Amino acid sequence: MAKEHPDLRDLRREVAQAQDAQVRRVVETIDAMTSRSDADELLVPLRPRLERLHVPHPLRLPRLLFVPLDPLLVSPKQWRIGEHTLPRTVIVPMTRIVERALGAEAEVIKQAIRARTTADIELICTIGAKLWPLAATALASSEVPDRWGETGLSEKLFPALAAQVAALLHQSPALDLLVVETANGLMPPDRYRIEAMARAVTTACAEALPMLVILLVSRLPRAAGVLYDLATRRSLMGLNAGIEDATSLLLNRFERSDVLVANKGLSVFTQSVHRVATLLAELDHEHASRTRREQIRALRQRLYGDCQARFKSSMQDAFVGPLHAAATGAPDAAIGRPEDAARALRILEAEGRSIGVSAAYQDMMAEAVQAVEALPPAQAVTLTDRVRLLEILAGSETALAVLECASVSADP
Amino acid sequence: MPTYLPLMANAYHPATFQDRGGAVAFTTPMLAGSRVRDNPRRGKELVIHNPSGDRGVYVLPLPGVRDQYRPTVHDVVLLQRIGELRTIDPATIRKAAWGVAREGLAGPEARMAAEAVTEADRQHAMMSEFRLLASLIQQVEPSSTPVTAELAEAEALQRRGFGVLTRLGRSFGRSGHELGQALSELALLFAPTGAAPDDAQARCPRLIVQLRQTRSEIREAFGRAELGATGGGGLARSIVASADIVLACAATALAAARDMAGDPVTLLARWFGNRRDVVGTATRCEWFLDGWEQICLLWQADADLQARLAALFEMAQIIPILPSEAMQWSPGPLPPTALSPSIHVPSHNDDWRIGGNAVRLIDRNERMRAMSL
Numbered sequence: 001m002a003k004e005h006p007d008l009r010d011l012r013r014e015v016a017q018a019q020d021a022q023v024r025r026v027v028e029t030i031d032a033m034t035s036r037s038d039a040d041e042l043l044v045p046l047r048p049r050l051e052r053l054h055v056p057h058p059l060r061l062p063r064l065l066f067v068p069l070d071p072l073l074v075s076p077k078q079w080r081i082g083e084h085t086l087p088r089t090v091i092v093p094m095t096r097i098v099e100r101a102l103g104a105e106a107e108v109i110k111q112a113i114r115a116r117t118t119a120d121i122e123l124i125c126t127i128g129a130k131l132w133p134l135a136a137t138a139l140a141s142s143e144v145p146d147r148w149g150e151t152g153l154s155e156k157l158f159p160a161l162a163a164q165v166a167a168l169l170h171q172s173p174a175l176d177l178l179v180v181e182t183a184n185g186l187m188p189p190d191r192y193r194i195e196a197m198a199r200a201v202t203t204a205c206a207e208a209l210p211m212l213v214i215l216l217v218s219r220l221p222r223a224a225g226v227l228y229d230l231a232t233r234r235s236l237m238g239l240n241a242g243i244e245d246a247t248s249l250l251l252n253r254f255e256r257s258d259v260l261v262a263n264k265g266l267s268v269f270t271q272s273v274h275r276v277a278t279l280l281a282e283l284d285h286e287h288a289s290r291t292r293r294e295q296i297r298a299l300r301q302r303l304y305g306d307c308q309a310r311f312k313s314s315m316q317d318a319f320v321g322p323l324h325a326a327a328t329g330a331p332d333a334a335i336g337r338p339e340d341a342a343r344a345l346r347i348l349e350a351e352g353r354s355i356g357v358s359a360a361y362q363d364m365m366a367e368a369v370q371a372v373e374a375l376p377p378a379q380a381v382t383l384t385d386r387v388r389l390l391e392i393l394a395g396s397e398t399a400l401a402v403l404e405c406a407s408v409s410a411d412p
Numbered sequence: 413m414p415t416y417l418p419l420m421a422n423a424y425h426p427a428t429f430q431d432r433g434g435a436v437a438f439t440t441p442m443l444a445g446s447r448v449r450d451n452p453r454r455g456k457e458l459v460i461h462n463p464s465g466d467r468g469v470y471v472l473p474l475p476g477v478r479d480q481y482r483p484t485v486h487d488v489v490l491l492q493r494i495g496e497l498r499t500i501d502p503a504t505i506r507k508a509a510w511g512v513a514r515e516g517l518a519g520p521e522a523r524m525a526a527e528a529v530t531e532a533d534r535q536h537a538m539m540s541e542f543r544l545l546a547s548l549i550q551q552v553e554p555s556s557t558p559v560t561a562e563l564a565e566a567e568a569l570q571r572r573g574f575g576v577l578t579r580l581g582r583s584f585g586r587s588g589h590e591l592g593q594a595l596s597e598l599a600l601l602f603a604p605t606g607a608a609p610d611d612a613q614a615r616c617p618r619l620i621v622q623l624r625q626t627r628s629e630i631r632e633a634f635g636r637a638e639l640g641a642t643g644g645g646g647l648a649r650s651i652v653a654s655a656d657i658v659l660a661c662a663a664t665a666l667a668a669a670r671d672m673a674g675d676p677v678t679l680l681a682r683w684f685g686n687r688r689d690v691v692g693t694a695t696r697c698e699w700f701l702d703g704w705e706q707i708c709l710l711w712q713a714d715a716d717l718q719a720r721l722a723a724l725f726e727m728a729q730i731i732p733i734l735p736s737e738a739m740q741w742s743p744g745p746l747p748p749t750a751l752s753p754s755i756h757v758p759s760h761n762d763d764w765r766i767g768g769n770a771v772r773l774i775d776r777n778e779r780m781r782a783m784s785l
Contacts, residue, residue: 122717181644183722185764274768336520343771350768384516391485392771399485 027057056117059124061110062095065135067124068172069165071218072211076152084210084245089151090161097145097162098131101138125180129173140166140204160207167205168212171197179219189223195230198239209238213246217279224282231287244292247283251295260303266314266344273307273351281354304356311348311364319345320371323389329380339385342368342392369394424469425751426735433459434505435703435732436490437781439518440483441765441773445703445730448474450500461729463762484774486517501695502702503604513781521782529785533603536614541599542566543607545573548595548676552576580677584684594683595676601694605669615785616669616697619705620662622785626708627655630724633717644721647728651707654731657742657750658700661734664743665696696741703732709780 015026057063066073072086079087099106109127116123144158153161174197182189194216201212216223224243231239254260254276261272280303284296318341325333345368349361372389375381383406391399426432433449446460456474463470472480474495478488493508494500512518513526546559549572559569577595578588599607606614612621634648672679672693682690707730710723734750765773 125718177644177721180718180721181725183718184725185769186722186725270768339519343775346771347768350771354767382516387485388517388519396482396485396488400488403485403489 056119059113059116059118059120061099061106061113062091063118064109064113064124064128064131065095065098065169066091067118067128068132068175068215069168069211071214072168081157084214084249086161086165086211087151087153089153090165093145093148093151094139094162094165096147097142098135098138101142102131102134105134125173125176128176132169132172136166136169139163139169163205164208164211167201167208168215170204171201171212175215175219178223182220182222189220189226191226191230194223194226195236198227198230198236202236202238206238210242210245210249213239213242214249217246217250217282221275221279221282224279225285228285228287244289247288247292250279251283251292251299254299255295260299260306266310266318266341266348269310269314270344270347270351273303273348276303277351277355300355304352307348307352307355308360308364311345311352311361314341314348315345315364315368319368323371323375323381326385327375327381335381335385339389339392342389346392365393369398424467424733426733428735428737429699429702430500432733432735433457434500434502435706436494436505437509437706437784438483438487438490439774439777439781440481440487441770441777442481442762443477443483443487444726444765444777445706445732447703448494448500448505456495456500484517486512486778489515489517502698503695509781518781519778522778525782525784536603536606537600539611540603540607540614541596542569543611544595544599544602544673544676544679545569547607547674548580548680549573549576551675551677552580580680584680586684591680594680598673598676598679598683598690598694601691602669602673605666605673605694605697607670607673609670609674611670616662616666616701618785619701619708620659620666622708623655623659623662623701623704626711627652627659630655630711633720644724647724651724651727651731653749655704657734657746658704658732660744661738661742662697662700665693665700665741669694669697700738700741703730705784706730706780709783712783713776713780 015023018026069086072084073088073091074085076087076089079085102109109131112127113120113123118124139162142162144155148155148158174193178189178193181187197212197216198209201208213227216227227239227243230236231243233239261269261276277300280296280300284293284300288296319338322333322341323338326335326338345365349365352358352361369390372386372393375386383403387399387403390402431449433447435445435447436443438444438446442463443458443460446458449457449459451457454473457471458474458477460470460472462468474491477483477491483491490509490512493512494505497504497508510526510529513522514530516523546569549556549559549569553576556572559565559572574588574592577591581588581591584591604615606612606617611617630648631652634645672682672690679690707727710727711720713723714720734746736751738750739746763769
């Protein structure tokens with residue numbers, strides 16, 4: 001592999017330290033380039049942040065094709081044989097294979113995704129459901145493409161990588177539906193469908209099984225428990241090793257990352273905490289190895305600390321401050337802001353309690369409640385506003401006590 | 413201390429709509445799809461789906477709900493108001509619910525919606541009265557100048573109406589004032605269906621349009637092979653099948669109510685002769701549609717298909733069961749599944765609607781309140 005240019009190294013360092021807004025601009029600029037070549041390298045240190053920043057990218061055929069495999073994609077430098085990941089450099093040559101195989105259909109897809117972004121989840125799922133299985137068939141029967149050399153990988157690696165990608169793309173529509181159907185948490189992940197996916201991948205390309213596990217638990221953390229249970233079956237013996245490899249990769253990623261969860265808005269933070277907490281809880285399975293469980297415990301401790309720190313800072317910045325502004329009737333200070341913040345804090349508290357000691361949150365919640373109770377009577381924040389805030393922060397019985405007390409004192 | 417009545421598993425087949433109870437727009441996630449009914453012996457009760465999502469319902473006295481489910485402040489106040497109601501039906505429950513929302517207990521958006529709905533209801537009742545009066549004048553004085561039920565013509569309409577009511581009162585053996593009073597009561601009663609055959613603004617026709625649209629969107633979304641083959645696809649087909657039955661019944665009931673309103677002289681005679689029969693015909697459509705608005709709103713709360721697919725499981729859990737008396741009112745024979753739906757969405761636990769998830773769902777339910785008709 002060619003030696004890195006010193007200017008590029010310096011630029012990458014600078015980009016890595018950029019503010020969130022600057023990062024967004026860098027991504028937009030690189031996304032707009034027709035040939036990204038070395039520019040892609042600038043994004044390497046930013047990738048963990050990009051996920052947390054939820055930066056939408058323009059939707060193009062290569063991106064649409066590899067969207068379902070995103071948790072597996074790593075930079076060519078990070079990629080190692082047997083680590084159950086995919087180097088990003090395979091995206092372009094593999095997309096060319098698929099494009100050629102699709103013929104006119106590829107043009108139809110390109111038209112359909114023109115001017116759309118990765119935020120168009122519904123479009124991705126709809127078109128992807130047709131594209132991914134077709135792409136899988138094309139890749140499974142393909143020879144080494146002409147410009148495979150551009151990937152920097154040996155030609156010998158192509159059949160194995162193509163088979164892995166094909167096996168996973170075949171299962172992508174099924175995985176998508178599984179994720180969507182369980183999104184509200186009402187239904188548990190369907191054990192039979194997960195088993196069917198695992199069996200299909202084992203038959204098509206057993207080496208891709210750990211990758212399937214990574215995809216499943218990254219998108220549907222609650223699938224981890226089902227996978228552990230399935231792994232006890234003799235007919236799915238390979239699954240155990242797959243889970244171990246996948247768990248190792250995911251936990252190591254967390255360990256290497258500076259921050260475990262999105263550090264954006266409070267509600268994005270709480271969603272991110274929920275995902276990570278669920279994933280860690282599911283991976284902390286009785287069948288997991290002792291080393292893994294200790295690693296998970298350490299990560300939970302870190303997550304617990306992050307939650308507490310965020311709760312403390314947000315209570316002042318997002319709740320108490322805006323609440324006082326609303327109470328003084330300051331312009332642009334509506335009660336909606338502290339109410340949204342109270343809701344996010346309450347959700348964060350519930351997540352925090354599920355991870356660690358709940359006493360710390362009791363004290364912090366009490367502080368928030370006190371902030372509402374200590375408000376001077378002001379028309380800008382009505383009794384109903386206070387009751388609603390107390391309901392969110394301390395529960396309906398506390399709020400009802402205030403409401404009933406006010407009704408009694410209002411009676412002649 | 414109020415206690416649970418036994419779980420009525422499998423055997424839950426309400427005989428009448430009153431037995432089934434009226435749907436309540438609760439914001440507490442655990443109370444989704446539950447109904448309130450008036451039991452002549454035990455007083456007002458909450459009929460709530462089996463929390464496991466399986467067959468059957470629980471029935472508990474209204475005062476026990478606060479202890480058992482820790483409802484939101486909005487729901488506690490709403491339950492108090494419902495407890496004070498003399499009659500339990502979709503209209504009285506709806507009025508009580510908007511009253512609580514108007515106090516802001518379901519959030520500022522729902523408060524604004526409540527104010528708008530209250531004003532719209534007032535306008536509809538007024539229009540309904542004008543239409544009944546105009547129709548009555550036309551019926552009694554067919555050769556006179558045609559009358560229009562326009563707000564701008566209100567004064568002239570009332571003046572002519574007073575004369576007609578006085579003359580008609582003689583044949584009824586009642587005063588014109590009594591007839592006027594009866595007409596006002598009938599106007600309120602027929603406001604949800606609309607007193608004119610083409611009234612598209614009344615609540616019932618709008619609910620029918622809303623349900624038709626939801627049904628079509630579900631069909632369109634799940635007509636696609638990849639979605640149709642999933643568990644969600646099965647639920648979608650069941651929801652559409654139930655919606656089809658209710659839509660046919662509601663359309664027939666709406667036509668019957670409008671037919672009755674279209675002949676105000678006979679209507680007044682029946683009102684003085686058999687008030688119960690008139691109320692039954694006028695409110696039949698509302699009873700059929702009762703509980704379906706919540707299902708439509710769950711679908712419409714998010715335009716994203718993925719969110720809708722997830723919402724499908726919640727929708728399926730709260731599909732209203734039809735009582736046996738629906739068979740008398742249905743335009744055709746009802747399939748057995750209409751009275752005992754085969755859809756069951758067992759919930760593996762309540763994690764999805766307690767703790768932090770409850771906070772999210774209450775927020776969504778409050779936004780849904782603001783979208784209600």
